[in-house]
Amino acid sequence: MTQQPRxxxxxxxxxxxxxxxxxxxxxxxxxxxxxxxxxxxxERVERAMAELGFVRNESARQLRAGTSRALAYVMLDxxxxxxxxVAEGIEIAADxxxxxxxxxxxxxxxxxxxxxxxxxxxxxxxxxxxxxxxPDAPHLADIARRGIPFVMVDRLSDAGGHCxxxxxxxxxxxxxxxxxxxxxxxxxxxxxxxxxxxxxxxxYQGAREVWEEFGKPAGDLIHLPTEALTVSEGRSAGxxxxxxxSRRRPTAAFCANDLLALGLLQHAVxxxxxxxxxxxxxxxxxxxxxxxxxxxxxxxxxPRQELGRTAARLVLDEATNPDHVHEQATFVPALVxxxxxxxxxx
Amino acid sequence: MTQQPRxxxxxxxxxxxxxxxxxxxxxxxxxxxxxxxxxxxxERVERAMAELGFVRNESARQLRAGTSRALAYVMLDxxxxxxxxVAEGIEIAADxxxxxxxxxxxxxxxxxxxxxxxxxxxxxxxxxxxxxxxPDAPHLADIARRGIPFVMVDRLSDAGGHCxxxxxxxxxxxxxxxxxxxxxxxxxxxxxxxxxxxxxxxxYQGAREVWEEFGKPAGDLIHLPTEALTVSEGRSAGxxxxxxxSRRRPTAAFCANDLLALGLLQHAVxxxxxxxxxxxxxxxxxxxxxxxxxxxxxxxxxPRQELGRTAARLVLDEATNPDHVHEQATFVPALVxxxxxxxxxx
DNA sequence: CACCACGAATGAAACATTTCAACCACGTCT
DNA sequence: AGACGTGGTTGAAATGTTTCATTCGTGGTG
Numbered sequence: 001m002t003q004q005p006r007x008x009x010x011x012x013x014x015x016x017x018x019x020x021x022x023x024x025x026x027x028x029x030x031x032x033x034x035x036x037x038x039x040x041x042x043e044r045v046e047r048a049m050a051e052l053g054f055v056r057n058e059s060a061r062q063l064r065a066g067t068s069r070a071l072a073y074v075m076l077d078x079x080x081x082x083x084x085x086v087a088e089g090i091e092i093a094a095d096x097x098x099x100x101x102x103x104x105x106x107x108x109x110x111x112x113x114x115x116x117x118x119x120x121x122x123x124x125x126x127x128x129x130x131x132x133x134x135p136d137a138p139h140l141a142d143i144a145r146r147g148i149p150f151v152m153v154d155r156l157s158d159a160g161g162h163c164x165x166x167x168x169x170x171x172x173x174x175x176x177x178x179x180x181x182x183x184x185x186x187x188x189x190x191x192x193x194x195x196x197x198x199x200x201x202x203x204y205q206g207a208r209e210v211w212e213e214f215g216k217p218a219g220d221l222i223h224l225p226t227e228a229l230t231v232s233e234g235r236s237a238g239x240x241x242x243x244x245x246s247r248r249r250p251t252a253a254f255c256a257n258d259l260l261a262l263g264l265l266q267h268a269v270x271x272x273x274x275x276x277x278x279x280x281x282x283x284x285x286x287x288x289x290x291x292x293x294x295x296x297x298x299x300x301x302x303p304r305q306e307l308g309r310t311a312a313r314l315v316l317d318e319a320t321n322p323d324h325v326h327e328q329a330t331f332v333p334a335l336v337x338x339x340x341x342x343x344x345x346x
Numbered sequence: 347m348t349q350q351p352r353x354x355x356x357x358x359x360x361x362x363x364x365x366x367x368x369x370x371x372x373x374x375x376x377x378x379x380x381x382x383x384x385x386x387x388x389e390r391v392e393r394a395m396a397e398l399g400f401v402r403n404e405s406a407r408q409l410r411a412g413t414s415r416a417l418a419y420v421m422l423d424x425x426x427x428x429x430x431x432v433a434e435g436i437e438i439a440a441d442x443x444x445x446x447x448x449x450x451x452x453x454x455x456x457x458x459x460x461x462x463x464x465x466x467x468x469x470x471x472x473x474x475x476x477x478x479x480x481p482d483a484p485h486l487a488d489i490a491r492r493g494i495p496f497v498m499v500d501r502l503s504d505a506g507g508h509c510x511x512x513x514x515x516x517x518x519x520x521x522x523x524x525x526x527x528x529x530x531x532x533x534x535x536x537x538x539x540x541x542x543x544x545x546x547x548x549x550y551q552g553a554r555e556v557w558e559e560f561g562k563p564a565g566d567l568i569h570l571p572t573e574a575l576t577v578s579e580g581r582s583a584g585x586x587x588x589x590x591x592s593r594r595r596p597t598a599a600f601c602a603n604d605l606l607a608l609g610l611l612q613h614a615v616x617x618x619x620x621x622x623x624x625x626x627x628x629x630x631x632x633x634x635x636x637x638x639x640x641x642x643x644x645x646x647x648x649p650r651q652e653l654g655r656t657a658a659r660l661v662l663d664e665a666t667n668p669d670h671v672h673e674q675a676t677f678v679p680a681l682v683x684x685x686x687x688x689x690x691x692x
Numbered sequence: 693c694a695c696c697a698c699g700a701a702t703g704a705a706a707c708a709t710t711t712c713a714a715c716c717a718c719g720t721c722t
Numbered sequence: 723a724g725a726c727g728t729g730g731t732t733g734a735a736a737t738g739t740t741t742c743a744t745t746c747g748t749g750g751t752g
Binding site: 368369370371372375382383384387406408409410411412 | 729730731732733734736737738739
C-alpha cells in the first residue's frame with residue numbers, strides 16, 4: 001500500500017475512479033459486485049485503490065443503506081466477569097454475521113443506560129441487546145416502539161413485546177439451596193440485594209420455595225441484604241455473619257452471585273471460619289474466578305456464552321426476518337459442586 | 347413523545363421542517379445553534395421533533411463532518427479485569443468529551459486485532475487506543491501513517507511515532523523481587539510467558555537485575571515459563587512447582603500478572619502448600635480479585651484507570667490540537683503488600 | 693447489411709445532515 | 723426619505739456511497 005502524502009482528506013471512490021480512469025459507478029461495482037466488471041478493469045481499479053490507500057467510508061454506506069452494520073450490547077456491570085462472558089458470546093455471533101459490536105456499560109445506573117441508548121439510536125444500530133437496570137423503564141419501551149430490534153439479556157420479559165434470553169433464576173435458587181439441604185444444613189443464609197434487582201428476587205424466591213417444601217422453619221432461612229452485587233459488599237456481609245453468636249450463625253450461605261460469594265469467602269477465612277466446615281458457601285454464575293478461589297467455590301452455572309450467542313441470534317432474526325416472532329429463551333442452570341460446600345455434614 | 351405509526355423510515359429533519367412549517371435549515375439551527383433562532387419558532391420546531399420522535403441520524407452528521415464522534419480501544423485480553431479497568435478509565439474521559447467508545451477485544455490474536463482495526467478505520471473513528479499483540483506489527487504502522495490519532499496503551503513505543511502510556515515494567519519487576527528478598531527468600535521463581543509479550547520480558551528483566559544487584563546466584567532465580575497469562579496456566583505452573591523436591595523448590599514466586607498468581611495460589615493450596623509460609627506469592631496489576639483472594643495477594647499496583655484516562659487525554663489532544671507532540675507517559679508502579687507474602691522469614 | 697442481444701461501463705439520483713451566503717422585514721439613524 | 727444595520731430565516735451546495743436505468747460497443751444472427 002504505497003501512499004501519497006496525506007493532503008487532508010481521505011481518498012474517496014471518486015478519487016479512485018479518477019486514478020483508474022473509470023467512472024465512479026464502476027469502482028462501486030468492484031467493491032460490491034465484482035462479478036459484473038471485467039477482469040482487466042477490476043484489476044486496474046484494485047491497483048488504484050491500493051495505491052491511494054482507499055478505505056470505504058462507513059458513514060456514507062450507512063447513510064445510503066439507512067442502517068449501520070453494528071449491534072450493541074449494554075451491560076449491567078462491566079466489572080462482573082459474567083457479563084464479559086455474555087458479551088463474548090454476542091461478539092462471536094456478531095462477528096459471524098460480519099457486524100461490529102458496540103459494548104457499553106451502564107454500571108447499574110439508569111441515566112447512563114439511557115444515555116447509551118440515545119447514542120445507539122442515533123447511530124442507527126441494527127439491534128440492541130441489553131441487560132437492563134430496570135426492565136420496566138420507559139426508555140426501554142421507547143426503543144421497542146421505534147421498531148429497533150431489541151433483546152433483553154439475563155432477564156425474562158413479562159410483557160412479551162420483545163425477545164429475551166435468561167436462565168431460570170427461581171430454579172437456580174432451588175438447586176443451590178437443595179444442595180445445601182442435601183449436605184445437612186439446617187440454618188442457611190441468603191446473601192443478596194438490593195431487591196430491586198430481579199435476579200436477586202427470583203433466586204431468593206427459589207431458595208424459599210425449596211426450603212419450605214422440605215419442611216424447614218422459615219425463620220432458619222436468614223436474609224442478609226446487601227447494597228450491591230460486589231466483592232466488597234460480600235465482605236461486609238461476611239462481617240455481619242461472622243459477628244453472630246455461633247449458635248445462631250448459619251452453617252451455610254447462598255449468595256446471589258459469585259462476586260458476593262468471593263467477598264464472603266474472603267472475610268470468612270480472615271475471621272477464622274473454616275470453609276466449608278464452619279461455613280459452606282454457594283455462589284451463582286460460575287465465573288472463572290469461582291473455580292480459581294483458594295477454596296474453590298460451588299456455584300450455580302449459567303451458560304454464559306450461550307446466553308450471548310442466543311441473544312445475538314434472536315436480535316439478528318428480528319432484524320432480517322420479516323416474519324420474526326418474539327421468543328423467550330430460557331436456559332436451565334446447573335450446580336457445579338466444589339470444595340466450598342464440602343461433603344455431607346455430621 | 348407521541349409517535350405516528352412507523353411508516354418504514356425514521357423521520358428526518360425534512361419531515362420535522364414540514365411539520366413545523368419552517369425550512370430545513372432552521373431545524374438544523376435549532377439543533378446546533380439554538381441561540382440564533384427565535385423563541386417561538388424554536389418552540390414550534392421542538393414540539394414537532396417530539397411529536398415525530400425525531401432522532402438525529404449520526405451517519406449523516408459524520409459524513410458531513412468527515413469524522414465520527416467516537417474513540418476506540420482495542421484491548422488485548424477481555425478476560426483480564428486489568429484491561430477492563432483501563433477501558434473504564436478511557437470511557438470516563440471519552441464520556442467527558444461527549445464521544446462514544448468502541449471497545450474491541452483482540453484476545454491476543456493478531457488477525458482479530460487487524461480485523462478490528464480495519465473496521466475502525468472504515469468507521470473513521472477520531473482516534474484509536476490499543477494494547478497491541480505485537481507493537482511492531484505492520485498494520486499498526488498503517489494506522490499511524492494514515493494520520494489517525496493513535497495511542498499505545500500499557501506498552502511503550504520505542505519508535506516514538508506516536509504517543510504511549512505505560513507503567514515502568516522493569517521497575518515493577520524490581521520492586522516485586524526486592525520485596526521478596528527483603529522477606530528473606532533465597533530461591534525465587536519467575537512465573538510467566540510467553541516471552542513474545544513485552545510486559546513479560548521486562549518484568550522478568552527487572553527481576554533479574556535486582557536479583558543480581560543483591561549478589562544472589564543467578565541459578566536461584568528460576569524461570570517457570572507459561573503459555574499465556576491466564577488462571578489455568580497459573581495452575582499448571584503450580585503443578586510443576588509443587589512437583590519439585592522441597593529442597594530445590596523456590597520459597598517464593600513472582601508472577602507476571604495476577605491471573606497467573608491466582609491460579610498458582612489455588613494450586614498451591616490444593617497441593618497442601620501453605621501460603622505464604624511454604625510459598626510466598628507476588629502478582630502484578632493488583633486487580634480487584636487479588637485483594638479478594640482467600641489469601642489476599644501481594645501485587646504490584648498499576649494505576650489502571652489513570653492509564654486509561656491519560657491515554658484518552660493524549661489521543662484527544664492529537665485529534666484536536668494542531669501542534670500536538672507525541673508523548674510517552676510513564677507511570678510508577680507500587681507494591682501493595684498483603685498476606686500472600688507474609689512477614690520476614692526465619 | 694441491418695438488427696438484436698448482451699456484457700460492460702456510465703451518470704444521475706438519493707440518503708440526512710451541516711454550513712454559509714443570500715435574503716427579507718423592520719426598525720433606526722442621519 | 724433613504725441608507726443601513728440586524729435578527730431571523732431560507733435555499734443550495736457538499737459530504738461519499740450505492741443503485742438503477744441508460745448508454746455504449748461488439749459480436750453474432752437473420
